[in-house]
Amino acid sequence: MSAKIHSVVLDKEKCMGCTNCIAHCPTEAIRVRHGKAYIIEERCIDCGECIRVCPHHAKKAQADSLDLLGKFDFTVAIPAPTLYGQFKDPYSIDMILTAVKALGFDEIFEAAEAADIVTDELKKLLKSKEENVPWISSSCPAVVRLIQTRYPALLDQIVRIESPMEIAARLVKKTVYPDKKNIGVFFISPCPAKITAVKNPLGSTDSCVDGVLAINDIFTLLHTKVSGLGKVEKLGRASSRGVSWARSEGESHSVEWPETVAVDGIDNILKFLEELENGKIKHVDFIEAMACPGGCVGGALTVENPYICKARIIRKAGKIEPPAESREPLKQEHESLLYMNADIPPREGMKLDPDFRKALEKMAVIEEITASLPGLDCGSCGAPTCRALAEDIVTDTARKNDCIFVLRDEIRNLTESLAELGSWMPPLLPDEEKK
Ligand code: SF4
Ligand code: SF4
Structure with a gap:
């Protein structure tokens, strides 16, 4: 699929040509000409930095709307764990998930539950001590695209395990509800990079996600639902380590491996990857790299302050009890669902001439x-x-x-x-x- 399919777009009417955004773009993908910004599509990694810094709200992410649910006979929501941190502590994970269901979904499959599965696969990978160390996590699609665009020499070090979002969607369709016809799977996203990962997948030929809702688009409605809830369903199945993936260090701590490092924030990642490429990073086996400040809690499509969100995630994860009933363990024939099925080629956007x-x-x-x-x-x-x-x-x-x-x-x-x-x-x- 084309590198030109992006979720981050410019609203030309709102752009004042102030140039604030150009210095913050990690791939130098923005120019301002004739008083308006434009994005060089071949370079954009949909990190959302320009959305965060534009004082005139001229950059935005194109997400799907809840109306899309009407196209399907059976719908499943995959909320990112970051969603839990958008709500104050009295609102438990089960309350939030019950409210998500009340938006019109038939079922829920938490991305954090898939993060638990990825954690187990990562542990196996690290134990196997293969040559490609340090491995770089594939969970942040903006980082994967950054490596593809600016550090292609590091591409082989990206873990070929799919993201929790994609694994959750595949499991929903192939193993949890394989008999459902016309099933629609919707991810609830904290960032534009995950929207692009669905519309323009990388490392896999297509995505099992049918739509992506932005947290900031549905937050007001969801807040109304959660504050007026009657009966609360027991819907949470993820462990505290899976929920912790919403914040920096969540993923790297979950693998329980001594030589891991967590880097967050696009500027820190640029410096770190540069040092890694130059052979200056030693004695590390696994790198968790999240483009947003503080991890997904700092995603450009969230509503809460990332530090507040991070603190809530820690508290909510600490209160998690084991689920009443666990799902069937993954059958061997389904293990391929956890892995990418296509190459991640270098991107040509930074090349001066073929x-x-x-x-x-x-x-x-x-x-x-x-x-x-x-x-x-x-x-x-x-x-x-x-x-x-x-x-x-x-x-x-x-x-x-x-x-x-x-x-x-x-x-x-x-x-x-x-x-x-x-x-x-x-x-x-x-x-x-x-x-
Ligand atoms: S920061 Fe916003 S208003 Fe300023 S040039 Fe960039 S898009 Fe336009
Ligand atoms: S989304 Fe990120 S990469 Fe794309 S133009 Fe904005 S800042 Fe640059």
Whole structure:
């Protein structure tokens, strides 16, 4: 499927061209030209940073609406555990899940329950001590796309186990309700990256998720439901370790392995992956990497402060009791459902030219232009750095005098030339003087 299917889009009407977003994009995918931002689709990883920082709410995520449920005869919700942290402590996980069901779903399968299954698979992988260590978790789709775009040399280190969202959807359709016809599976998401992971899957040929609802779109309705609940159903089945995946360190602690590390926040991840690529990270077997600050609790489609959400997740996870009845263990014939079934190829978005020789030539020109720019990385040209402007000039999407300092010098030179030319002007003829 095309790299051009994205959930993060620009509302052009709302964009004021302020350039706030360009410096925060981890793949330099945003430019501002003619007073409006635009996203270079081949580079965007749908991390949602631009949604978070735009003061004019001009960037948004395209999620599905609850109306889509009407297309299916039987519907299952897969809530991300981050949803639990959006509600105050008196609202238990079972209360929240009962309220989700009251939105119109027939059944619930928690993403956290699938996280429990992934945890067991990760433990097996780590025990096998294969060569690819350190393994990098595949649970954050923004990080997987970041590696695909900026650090392709690390692609082989990504764990080939599917995300809890996708595993939950596959199990719902293939093992839990295999006889249901026209079944619709909906993920309730804290971030745009997971919406894109469904519309444009990576590592698997297609997704078993039929729709994705954004937490911030349904929160008000869900809050009304949860605060007016009658009977509460016992719906939670995930363990406390599965629920903890909502926050940073949840996944890495759950594998109970000594040499793990948890990195969260896109800037920290950029630095960490750079060091990893340069061979500076040693003695680590497993890397949990979450693009949002604090993990999924900091997702751009949540409503609660990430620190408050994290604290609630810790408290709610601590209160979990074992479920009254457990599901059947996964049959061996279904174990392939836990794994990716396609390659994760490097993304071409950052390449200057498919021809290596031409790319090298362009690189040399970029260096030359960069050296001639002021090096302030001020963003006023609409590119995030002077080097990015140089790249845009070489790829014919910008001009050198988009740089206001270059433009200023050009105007000054022009003015001086005009003044000089003026001083060389021939004297007026007598007839002209009378006019
Ligand atoms: S932050 Fe970016 S998208 Fe938002 S108004 Fe400024 S330029 Fe436009
Ligand atoms: S979603 Fe992330 S990668 Fe895409 S344009 Fe926004 S900040 Fe850049």
